Amino acid sequence: MKATTEDIIIKNIANHRAFFSTQKTKEISFRIAQLQKLKKAILEYQEKIENALWIDLHKSPEEAYLTEISIVLGEIDNHLKHLKKWASPKKVATPIHLLPSASKVVYEPLGVALIVAPWNYPFQLLINSLVGSISSGCCCVLKPSPDTPNVAKVMETMILENFDSDYISVVQGGRETNTTLFAQRFDIIFFTGSSKVGKVVMRAAAENLTPVVLELGGKSPCIVAADANIDVAAKRIAWGKLINAGQTCIAPDYLFAHQSIKDELLNKIAGNIKSMYGDDIKQSRFYPRIVNEKATERLSTLLKEGKIHTGGDVDVKEKFIAPTIIDEVTPDFLIMQEEIFGPILPVMTFNHIDEPINYINKNEKPLAFYYFGKNKNAKEVLLKTTSGGACINDTLMHITNDNLPFGGVGNSGMGSYHGHESFLAFSHKRAVVTTPTWIDLPLKYAPFKYFKWMKKII
Ligand SMILES: NC(=O)C1=CN([C@@H]2O[C@H](COP(=O)(O)OP(=O)(O)OC[C@H]3O[C@@H](n4cnc5c(N)ncnc54)[C@H](OP(=O)(O)O)[C@@H]3O)[C@@H](O)[C@H]2O)C=CC1
Numbered sequence: 190m191k192a193t194t195e196d197i198i199i200k201n202i203a204n205h206r207a208f209f210s211t212q213k214t215k216e217i218s219f220r221i222a223q224l225q226k227l228k229k230a231i232l233e234y235q236e237k238i239e240n241a242l243w244i245d246l247h248k249s250p251e252e253a254y255l256t257e258i259s260i261v262l263g264e265i266d267n268h269l270k271h272l273k274k275w276a277s278p279k280k281v282a283t284p285i286h287l288l289p290s291a292s293k294v295v296y297e298p299l300g301v302a303l304i305v306a307p308w309n310y311p312f313q314l315l316i317n318s319l320v321g322s323i324s325s326g327c328c329c330v331l332k333p334s335p336d337t338p339n340v341a342k343v344m345e346t347m348i349l350e351n352f353d354s355d356y357i358s359v360v361q362g363g364r365e366t367n368t369t370l371f372a373q374r375f376d377i378i379f380f381t382g383s384s385k386v387g388k389v390v391m392r393a394a395a396e397n398l399t400p401v402v403l404e405l406g407g408k409s410p411c412i413v414a415a416d417a418n419i420d421v422a423a424k425r426i427a428w429g430k431l432i433n434a435g436q437t438c439i440a441p442d443y444l445f446a447h448q449s450i451k452d453e454l455l456n457k458i459a460g461n462i463k464s465m466y467g468d469d470i471k472q473s474r475f476y477p478r479i480v481n482e483k484a485t486e487r488l489s490t491l492l493k494e495g496k497i498h499t500g501g502d503v504d505v506k507e508k509f510i511a512p513t514i515i516d517e518v519t520p521d522f523l524i525m526q527e528e529i530f531g532p533i534l535p536v537m538t539f540n541h542i543d544e545p546i547n548y549i550n551k552n553e554k555p556l557a558f559y560y561f562g563k564n565k566n567a568k569e570v571l572l573k574t575t576s577g578g579a580c581i582n583d584t585l586m587h588i589t590n591d592n593l594p595f596g597g598v599g600n601s602g603m604g605s606y607h608g609h610e611s612f613l614a615f616s617h618k619r620a621v622v623t624t625p626t627w628i629d630l631p632l633k634y635a636p637f638k639y640f641k642w643m644k645k646i647i
């Protein structure tokens with residue numbers, strides 16, 4: 190009888206547990222060798238990955254390298270450079286009542302990890318977290334998104350060809366497969382996707398008290414103040430909004446523009462769209478497509494309210510939505526209710542900075558936060574708000590610094606990764622105290638003869 194998906198998954202996990210119990214993944218030399226193997230595999234598969242990203246998302250090789258492949262290669266290099274230091278036990282101070290004991294933190298792999306990735310950066314968001322799993326010494330089940338099937342297939346082939354399937358395995362499938370995976374006992378679940386499914390993951394993980402890292406989404410605001418450099422703001426907002434046709438979890442979701450500069454800003458954003466993609470954007474090989482017709486139709490419903498300043502063209506069959514700026518938006522509009530995740534930029538205006546601050550603070554905590562204006566005011570605004578990450582006078586770029594933690598807060602996620610944070614995300618920090626036997630201070634033992642001295646030192 191043909192094995193069911195559940196049988197395959199359960200067997201996969203059992204094999205990973207058996208592999209993990211050999212203790213092989215705890216050897217730093219093993220982990221370094223696997224990271225080097227992953228880097229080599231990515232370079233060998235680069236063209237196939239780029240071709241698959243073109244087929245699935247019309248993502249140009251240039252954008253694929255910039256926003257997917259180079260980010261993972263940089264992450265691997267960072268881990269190769271620092272892993273020995275990150276993985277070495279850390280001596281910590283020992284309080285007087287514990288002397289002459291010695292204290293340290295030992296970093297241990299959590300065990301068998303599950304990594305579930307979305308379709309918008311299907312290579313980067315699956316393999317970048319895998320780097321953390323490898324460098325911490327975990328075994329891993331990878332679950333690519335079914336919505337970018339060509340990329341999912343290429344990644345499966347690349348992993349199968351280069352790694353022991355008892356160490357790293359790939360499971361393909363949709364919602365049902367996810368449900369089966371979420372119900373299994375993992376030692377960590379690393380999920381990237383919507384907040385809605387993030388809650389499903391967390392509920393399932395609770396059954397086994399499995400720690401989760403949830404890289405979720407949300408509506409990331411972008412404020413442009415009256416004293417902003419409008420040319421720079423217009424260029425960087427157009428870029429940040431239209432990379433991957435807006436299907437980016439940290440894209441500036443909506444604009445709050447000061448009344449006095451709004452018209453100039455919108456006209457300059459429109460000008461930058463032309464500069465990047467030409468007059469007939471549909472012909473540009475640099476402009477990606479929406480992931481599928483269903484998502485294209487969802488986005489087209491958001492165009493019904495407000496005043497279209499730029500764009501508005503939709504071709505569902507082509508999965509094409511033109512970069513669109515919608516002016517005169519109010520908070521009750523449909524477009525302001527959920528994450529857009531597409532190339533549509535709704536614009537609201539303000540006169541006093543408290544207006545956007547109050548609006549943002551009344552809504553869910555965003556994954557990213559962008560502010561264009563003088564730094565002294567930016568500090569003030571950042572102090573009064575919160576978000577997963579933020580840029581002042583830029584967009585998206587905080588994700589490219591792997592010395593910074595990348596993650597959400599509240600509804601936009603929990604936990605973080607990239608660089609050292611990825612190593613820590615998949616590690617357990619074990620406290621170890623070593624006590625000599627040549628001396629045994631009587632303070633802690635009943636009948637507490639020296640209690641009054643003990644109280645003085647603890
Ligand atoms: N923080 C980050 O780094 C990133 C966050 N994201 C976020 O991911 C979202 C877009 O990605 P997307 O993949 O569409 O995210 P979703 O979370 O909507 O879907 C993820 C997968 O889960 C499946 N699914 C849906 N409901 C359930 C359920 N009840 N049980 C099990 N599986 C389920 C979906 O299948 P089906 O297709 O059938 O719904 C899909 O395959 C956006 O919200 C975006 O902000 C994206 C990239 C990066």
Ligand SMILES: CCCCCC(=O)O
Pocket residue numbers: 256309310432436437438439440585588
């Ligand atoms: C530019 C790369 C961004 C990747 C993660 C995201 O925001 O969807």
